[in-house]
Amino acid sequence: MMRMSREAAALCEILREAGGAAVLEEAIADSLALTISAVRGVVRLLEEEGFVIDTSRRGAYSLGSMPEYDLSLSCIGSLLRSAGLRSPEVFLFETLRSTQEMAKEIGRGSPEGEVVVFAEEQTGGRGRRDRRWISPRGAGLFFSVFHRPGIAPGRVQLISLAAGLAVRDAVKSLFSLELSLKWPNDLLREGRKACGILAEASSIGGGLLDCCTGMGINIRRPATACAGGDNILKEAFFLCDEVSPVHRGELAVAILQRFFDLIARLEVDGGRSLLSLYRDACFTLGREVTVIVDEGAVQGRAIAVGENGELVVSTENGEMQFCAADVIHATPASHKGAYI
Template sequence: MRGKLLQLLMQTSDTFVSGQEISERLGISRTAVWKHIEELRKNGYELEAVPRKGYRLVHTPNHVTKAEIEAVLSTNRLGKNIVYKGEVTSTQALAHDLARSGAEEGTIVVADEQREGKGRLGREWHSPPGTGLWCSLILRPDVPPQNAPQLTLLTAVAVTEAIKEATSIDASIKWPNDILIDQKKTAGILTEMQSEPDRVQAVIIGMGINVNQQMEHFPDELLSVATSLSISSNQQTYSRAQVIAVILQRLEHWYDEYLKNGFTKVKQQWEKLSVTIGKEITATTVQKTIRGVAKGITEDGVLMLRKPDGDIEHIYSADIH
């Protein structure tokens, strides 16, 4: 209900809306309206109240709670069940627990801070409070387990497109799951699966997006390789709730396309947005280091690397430089 009230106040922020109108449009009592307004004020919202005119939203804090996201969300399925926590060990761990307990597809776990955020290959993901988006989405696609890695690439496409739509910033994809702005990492994706031998039970897609961090928010070892949407746009501040709402909208678009028509169009868009394809790169795997030109990805999302002798090497997991 609070999300619907916020949505109404945001839509009418250039004028006043009476308590009676809010009551009628939301189907709640005038007393309930007043209680919700007071709760919004306690959470940092500034609302002007004028007798016989009503309420007007003056200032919106940059929160990512359930109500804030619901107020700007336009999807049909993804994000309709939002689990918000101020602080968690990791959103990925909580999403796994929820998935095992039967959480519906589209459930998303969002936190303001992660104490032990994790990235690909077990690396730590720096997740300070009040600055970025730390979230994990539960999907339940009817696909064989070997196709689940395609959803990592699908998510990379959606996040890259969402950054452009929400901020007008051009981002690109570094295989397989890094989102770059000016060659620095601003987002990462971690996809994990719960499955049986022949079917996927759930895919947990973890996303970490640096939104409003400034340079002082990054530890020294990340200063040369990390950035944020704000740093990339002369310290402009972005609504984190709006960014996540656009990400979910683009994810739903590509997920529906994937379920209906397969991976082909996703693959084409990934290659279009990729900064890796066509470049000479070095791929470091657990066993060896390979140099060559990235030619594209397979239908399974595997990177194809043409070595100097002309042979094609398939790269399943590696650090790319």
């Protein structure tokens, strides 16, 4: 397990913004409120992460190159700072049963209440209705965000919508790649699933919520899929099928930036702007759908997304509202994915 050093992230930001120019260690010490000795310790932390730091000029540092590893916590932290985001606690694990479980465990004990947990691999990743999410090492961007938004418990579904919109917008911004957003938060490329999202919440009293939102984005097609392995992986869409390279750290920061922006809007205007953006993006609306719930299946036309994020479907028996359900579009290919 690795935990992001905020000092290392701040130093990385200083050196990145210097654009290769040398920065005096006295200036760094003043900026970070550290001693010269402590600055040197932070430089060593960056070097251990794979940063190349030029120390040829006595008493000064410049950035030679960033690490090849694309989930460097200091790099992620520096990008978060440059984006003007509040700085959550950030953790990286090689292998976890579930980023969702770990983020909740760490977050509930965190006084700041804002935690991001990444993993290279999940052995027990899950999606809606407790289905398994396949998370092979190096194939995706797997992370969970624990936070305490200022919203009423009855509006938790809006967090789920915000997450789907954030991933869609980040991918479009970085790669000019359009993903289709299916209610509530599945992201598809020509009917193949590119991302799954699980949003969970529990009340902690006083109207406050513990929220944990897990995201799994398919990045690089694993060798097992190419070699005729798991059919679910073969049918899924991976970003590197169409764009390359994909820097997972940069994508994660773009998603987090958009996600926290949407949550902030939600807290300010009660969801008005979020719902407007979501309704424009959701390609479920206007389609013939089959909605699968515990009681069975309902067929009809998706006509609206309600004020709390519920899907409104016009059926032969009248309008019905669904807060949580699986939706299959009339086109069979639209529900292929990475769930089993």
